[in-house]
Amino acid sequence: IVVVAVNSTLLTINAGDYIFYTDWAWTSLVVFSISQTLMLVVGATYYLTFTGVPGTATYYALIMTVYTWIAKGAWFALGYPYDFIVTPVWLPSAMLLDLAYWATKKNKHSLILFGGVLCGMSLPLFNMVNLITVADPLETAFKYPRPTLPPYMTPIEPQVGKFYNSPVALGAGAGAVLACTFAALGCKLNT
Numbered sequence: 001i002v003v004v005a006v007n008s009t010l011l012t013i014n015a016g017d018y019i020f021y022t023d024w025a026w027t028s029l030v031v032f033s034i035s036q037t038l039m040l041v042v043g044a045t046y047y048l049t050f051t052g053v054p055g056t057a058t059y060y061a062l063i064m065t066v067y068t069w070i071a072k073g074a075w076f077a078l079g080y081p082y083d084f085i086v087t088p089v090w091l092p093s094a095m096l097l098d099l100a101y102w103a104t105k106k107n108k109h110s111l112i113l114f115g116g117v118l119c120g121m122s123l124p125l126f127n128m129v130n131l132i133t134v135a136d137p138l139e140t141a142f143k144y145p146r147p148t149l150p151p152y153m154t155p156i157e158p159q160v161g162k163f164y165n166s167p168v169a170l171g172a173g174a175g176a177v178l179a180c181t182f183a184a185l186g187c188k189l190n191t
Helices: 002-012 018-051 056-077 090-103 108-134 137-143 167-188
Strands: none
Touching: 018 056, 018 090, 018 108, 018 167, 056 090, 090 108, 108 167
16 A cells, blocks of 8 residues: 555656646646546555445545655755645545445445545545645745746637636536546556
């Protein structure tokens, strides 16, 4: 469990650095939420179905969180900002996986369908809470200036306040569909 959690952490470790993509923060939230959902759900369901013990998914997320804190602490010592997932955003989503597995008396198909949907829908929401509470993109943009983007890379200013442009809604919708596939893969790895 430690080996897989370390690898998951390495693959997700930059997936929350919205602050380095200030201009693309909302687009990045969707893409990064899906990548984080992938790494969390596959590993968590693998270990959950491997041990058969509800709570293992949360344990897996806890290891990912702690390793992320350690790795980012090392980055912080080198002068990088320490804004990435200081709040443990993976834990509540993993708890929902455990809950789906436990509440349906260890039914793998329920874990895939219900757990996948719950985890995939919740992670972008927790990510957004993290982004809003921890990092101030404008302040960071001045603190960590980046080279100017070429014209064809310059983002178009988004329409604010329209639901269909909501990165949380888009991330949650995509996550709900994809996380079921990810959960099925995690279960399949045990067979």
